[in-house]
Amino acid sequence: MVCMTARKKDNLRKRQEFIDTATELFGQYGVDGTSLRDVIKASNGGKGVSPSVFYYYFDSKDDLINACMDSYMGSYARSIIAAFDDDGQSTQDMIDNVLVCVGQAWEGLKEFFPSANERDDWVSRFDRLFVDALLSSITPSMTHALAKALDQGDLPVTQLSRQVGPSGLAALLCTGTSTICRQLQDPVSQSAQQVEMLVGTYARQLLGLVQD
Known part of the structure; x- marks a missing residue:
């Protein structure tokens, strides 16, 4: 043994x-x-x-690429989970720290797929890499952090949060972030700051922190 x-x-x-x-x-x-x-x-x-x-x-280069992407995204998942689990920060600070991690992860993916010719490879891998390897792994910590913020009044209780609860909000944040990133017309040219801005706007509106 x-x-x-x-x-x-x-x-x-x-x-x-x-x-x-x-x-x-x-x-x-x-x-x-x-x-x-x-x-x-x-x-x-x-x-x-x-x-x-x-x-x-x-088995192949493709198998190696997937393993590299899983390892890469896993490292950012751990950073995001740490941000959610940090009890010494405000809800706004938590959101900002998570957005920085998302932006950095995006920049790294651009380095892996730097040319326009690699667009098809980017698209074919995106859902598995971003949703499965990153977003799904952070959902439990996100749900816990949202529940705590709602209980403590750091997040407003909205009709949406009452209807779907913290787990529903976490799922909407994950799927919405994935959709935003996937719908960008030219992922290679989008900067981390642009991605952070779009995802941040979506997150704050969804959580009732800003109005449309």
């Missing part, structure tokens, strides 16, 4: 090394500009590995 556990940890570590190496290369050259050969050559501290080692952990 001990040997199996150690082996599993070693496999996870080696798999993560490929993810970290590929993430760095994708950030520099984009997904299309990075080949599997580049990743394999840069792995193992730049010493490289045999292709068979890579294919032990991943």
Whole structure:
């Protein structure tokens, strides 16, 4: 049992090394500009590995890209959850901190898919990456934070919040944010500040903090 556990940890570590190496290369050259050969050559501290080692952990470049995106979005999910769980901040500060994380995550995705030619790749992955890997994972903490803010009077009790409750508000915030980002005509040209502004306006209106 001990040997199996150690082996599993070693496999996870080696798999993560490929993810970290590929993430760095994708950030520099984009997904299309990075080949599997580049990743394999840069792995193992730049010493490289045999292709068979890579294919032990991943089925293809596409499989590697998805793993990198899951890891990337997971890191931002943890940052957003930390913002929701920080009891020492106001509701407005919480919203602002979450928006910064969303904007930073957006900027990072633009680095992975930097060219117009990669638009189709961006669109095909967006829902899974943004909704499944990020928004769905933060929903429980968001629901808890919204419930607390409503109970303490930091958020106004509106007809909508009475009808759907904190969990419903959290779901609407997540799906609305996804829709806003997905509907942007040219994701590559949109800045983090623009995304933060659009999502922030939506969130504040939904939560009754500003009027239309």
